[in-house]
Structures are given as C-alpha cells and as structure tokens.
Amino acid sequence: MRLLIVDDSNMIRSRISRVVQNGGLPNISLVGLARNGAEAIRIARSTKPEVITMDLTMPEMDGVECIGQMLKLFPKVNILVVSALSDKSTAIAALKLGARGFVAKPFSDDELKMALLDVMEVR
C-alpha cells in the first residue's frame, strides 16, 4: 500500500518513516512526505496514496480541511490521524470526518504500527 505522511514536524515525518520502513509492516511503501495539508493534496494527486497519516494542527491547510479534500479526491483512502489533540471529542470528530483511526501524540513505535495495521485492514 502506498503511504503518504503528513505532518508539519520533520521529527514526526522521519520517525513515522523509520517505523514503517524498519518495522516489518507488510506491503507498505512510502510515496511522499508533506509538511501541511496543501502540500499533501499536491503530492497525493501524483502519488495516489492508499494510506495517509495525518496531523491536524498544521500551517497553510490543517488536517481537518485536508481530510475533507483528500476524501473527495480519493474516497477509499485510509486516513490515520496522528495528533497531539488527545481529547476524545477530537478523535470522534476525526472519525466522523472519515478518518479510519486515531493515534494520540506522544506515541510509541508499537502503537503506531498497530494503528497502521488496523487502518490498512479496513476498506
């Protein structure tokens, strides 16, 4: 599955990349890294990701707006929200928007892996 990572933090983008590439996740290849929602949309148009990890608080275009636009472009894309906004209502709102899963920051490598596997199995 083609993975796009969207987060304004390079530390987070790098970390998720390493977890995916070193973590033994089956059949997943990284196709792009985006620093905000607008960049994510641009990259997605050419790479057509099947899985996206999405931060919510980002400059230019935040995760909420990006999720909405991304699902219009790619209705079947599996979006895993990865956010520091760890209150329940944010997680519920993200799922109502169409995200398939939610991981709160800070997260361990195992938490991220499990969440990605869960999201990849939901179609």
Place this chain on the structure above:
Amino acid sequence: MDALQQGELKLFVDSVRRYFEVVTRQEPQITSAFLATTDLDGYDYNGIVTFSGSYNGHVIVSMPPQLLRELLLLQGETDLSEGNLLDAVGEIANTLGGNARKTLGSSLQISVPVKLHGSAGITARVRKHPYVITLKWNHQPAMVCVDMSRRS
C-alpha cells in the same frame, strides 16, 4: 481572567513526564515546579504554543541543544542540524499544548508552534507569576513555562 487551578497546572507536569516516557522510555526527573516571580533564563531552543478559545496564554518549552540531540538520536534521527533541533522543541511544545485539551476541554485552541533559537529569556505576558516546571532528562536540564489563564 481566572487563574488556573492546581490540577489544571499539574497536567503539564504529567504531560511532560509522559512525553519522555513514551518517546524515549527514559523517565525525566521533575526537579521543581514553582510560580516564577522574575523573568526566567531559558535555554537556547524554545518552542511556543499559543492558547486561545477558552484559555489565553501560551506554553513555552525551553531546552539546550544537547538534550535535543540526544532525543533525536534515540529516535534514530541522524539530522542534528539547528533546524531539526528547533523542529523537535516545537513538536514537544505542540504535544504538551495539544495534550492539554484532554483536561482543559476541546474549547481550548492551540496554535501551530513557534520556534525560537536563542536564550533571550522568558517574560511573563499573561500571568503575574507563570508556572514553571524544571526537569532533567538524561542528565540534561530543561524547562516548561505555563503562562495562561482561563477566560471568564
């Protein structure tokens, strides 16, 4: 504006502890927590998240470069440039700010983090006495300053 209650301020202690425990598996030592009475001497790398909505103010995470380098190395990161250290401290501030919503509610809005290099000092802007948490992680010092109030 109303002052924060003790429990509300404690959430930042719990949050910074949790950050290091989860990300590094090395628990930090909280060395003190107090109300500042003067401007504070910070460290070289500062991440600031501004609050709005139901609260007003900001949280500042201030850390020396060595701590941030070790934090990045532990995560397998090889880019230890100034830009990446700034990014890291900003992300820590983002995490503490975002996690505050769990206790303070979803009406708390947080900004994208601002990152500043330079130990210019920390001046209170909202509270007369901001809440300061000092800690040590992997023998390195750091500070979190909570300068916020609830909107009446």
